[in-house]
Amino acid sequence: MDRDTFAYSTKFFRDYSGPPRGASCQSHEHVDYIEKPETFTYADFFKDYLIPNDPCVFSAKFTEGWGSRRKWVTPDGKPNFEYLLRMFGEAVVPVANCDVKEYNSNPKEHLKLKEYISYWKEHIKNSYQSPRGCLYLKDWHLHSCSGTSKKRGRESLLRTGAFPEQDVYTTPIYFSSDWLNEYWDAIAVDDYRFVYMGPKGSWTPFHADVFRSYSWSANICGRKKWLVFPPGQEEYLRDRHGHLPFDITAPALKKSSLYPRFAQSSPPVEIIQEAGEIVFIPSGWHHQVYNLEDTISINHNWVNGCNIAIMWSFLQDELAAVQREIREWRDSMEDWHLQCQVLMKSYTGIDYKEFYNFLKIIAENRIYVLENHHTEEDSSKHSYRAAISGLGMLHAVFDLKRTAKVLTSLNANEEFKKLNPETFSPPPQALLHRLKAAIDTALL
Numbered sequence: 303m304d305r306d307t308f309a310y311s312t313k314f315f316r317d318y319s320g321p322p323r324g325a326s327c328q329s330h331e332h333v334d335y336i337e338k339p340e341t342f343t344y345a346d347f348f349k350d351y352l353i354p355n356d357p358c359v360f361s362a363k364f365t366e367g368w369g370s371r372r373k374w375v376t377p378d379g380k381p382n383f384e385y386l387l388r389m390f391g392e393a394v395v396p397v398a399n400c401d402v403k404e405y406n407s408n409p410k411e412h413l414k415l416k417e418y419i420s421y422w423k424e425h426i427k428n429s430y431q432s433p434r435g436c437l438y439l440k441d442w443h444l445h446s447c448s449g450t451s452k453k454r455g456r457e458s459l460l461r462t463g464a465f466p467e468q469d470v471y472t473t474p475i476y477f478s479s480d481w482l483n484e485y486w487d488a489i490a491v492d493d494y495r496f497v498y499m500g501p502k503g504s505w506t507p508f509h510a511d512v513f514r515s516y517s518w519s520a521n522i523c524g525r526k527k528w529l530v531f532p533p534g535q536e537e538y539l540r541d542r543h544g545h546l547p548f549d550i551t552a553p554a555l556k557k558s559s560l561y562p563r564f565a566q567s568s569p570p571v572e573i574i575q576e577a578g579e580i581v582f583i584p585s586g587w588h589h590q591v592y593n594l595e596d597t598i599s600i601n602h603n604w605v606n607g608c609n610i611a612i613m614w615s616f617l618q619d620e621l622a623a624v625q626r627e628i629r630e631w632r633d634s635m636e637d638w639h640l641q642c643q644v645l646m647k648s649y650t651g652i653d654y655k656e657f658y659n660f661l662k663i664i665a666e667n668r669i670y671v672l673e674n675h676h677t678e679e680d681s682s683k684h685s686y687r688a689a690i691s692g693l694g695m696l697h698a699v700f701d702l703k704r705t706a707k708v709l710t711s712l713n714a715n716e717e718f719k720k721l722n723p724e725t726f727s728p729p730p731q732a733l734l735h736r737l738k739a740a741i742d743t744a745l746l
Contacts, residue, residue, distance in 0.1 A: 305696065359579055364578075370470045418437065441498075497601075501596050502594065505593065516605065520601075529572060
């Protein structure tokens with residue numbers, strides 16, 4: 303991060319006093335297309351898309367060097383089934399049935415990749431019809447070795463450097479400030495990096511991404527159609543009970559008795575994503591996605607200093623929803639507030655205590671970089687610290703300032719106080735003091 307970008311971002315977040323970025327009903331008519339890597343800098347992306355929370359599409363030139371675009375694809379642009387079978391055939395993968403609705407999503411099963419590819423070949427042969435329905439391989443955490451995909455150790459995650467022998471892909475620098483995967487790699491439990499594979503006609507229902515994170519999605523082969531809505535537009539799409547639709551193209555949405563505000567909604571922004579292109583979806587943008595051809599994509603969910611306040615706002619809303627759901631047991635249930643945290647974590651994947659730990663890991667990594675920026679590190683051992691250093695010391699300061707802002711809000715939150723945070727290690731107030739001192743020292 304250069305000084306101009308740092309000054310711009312500092313002024314923006316100091317002056318901006320409205321709701322979390324993107325929380326408006328503003329309509330968009332088009333999405334910018336980024337053509338040339340050599341003329342598009344990290345500062346350009348940061349100022350023009352991350353801070354405004356606007357989508358964009360990167361051309362196929364940004365993925366030209368990826369091994370997956372050579373090895374996972376046949377010369378005529380189709381999925382290379384034989385290569386995938388040879389490399390990953392025994393891997394167990396999650397597969398959704400796009401033809402079945404179950405609790406506003408598609409039911410999933412787990413198959414070996416070789417079984418899924420056998421189905422896929424047969425599905426193509428039968429003119430994209432199957433008695434098994436339209437099956438879509440989704441949210442696969444690709445391993446460095448074949449086998450089951452239950453718990454994923456840090457060494458087996460698909461990430462830059464995890465597949466040196468295959469050279470699958472390299473995360474573009476624009477998406478390298480990735481707090482979600484930095485944290486989950488640190489605790490060696492999970493990650494938010496996925497492979498999707500599916501036949502023509504497979505699709506993903508209407509949704510916004512986990513924790514209201516950003517996402518980027520790169521087509522290794524094939525084409526997708528995205529229908530995306532700016533934050534706030536989804537409110538017009540709720541039914542009379544307040545529920546969001548499963549399919550925003552369903553004819554039922556036009557019935558005012560079922561969807562009373564649909565007539566006030568703006569049409570979605572449509573994106574046709576070609577092979578090799580990367581789509582950036584900002585925080586809180588709801589979307590529905592179709593595979594127009596047999597398609598493989600690589601996807602990350604990620605959070606950073608620009609949208610961490612949106613994540614925090616989302617978590618507060620999620621806890622409030624849980625509390626409303628079980629409010630009748632407030633007086634009779636022992637440790638009702640703790641039970642709300644348990645339920646929240648089961649629904650969203652995180653509770654307030656883990657959110658504090660998340661902020662702590664991010665803060666400690668930046669403090670380390672600021673305190674040791676003149677020393678050499680083993681980048682394979684401290685890949686995130688090396689990545690932070692690569693973005694510049696001012697980026698580490700920016701991250702700390704945003705962490706301090708959200709941590710201050712968390713520490714003042716009444717529900718967080720009920721968790722006895724003074725018993726945490728370190729206590730939030732001590733962490734706040736330390737990171738503010740690091741900021742002050744760095745800016746001297």
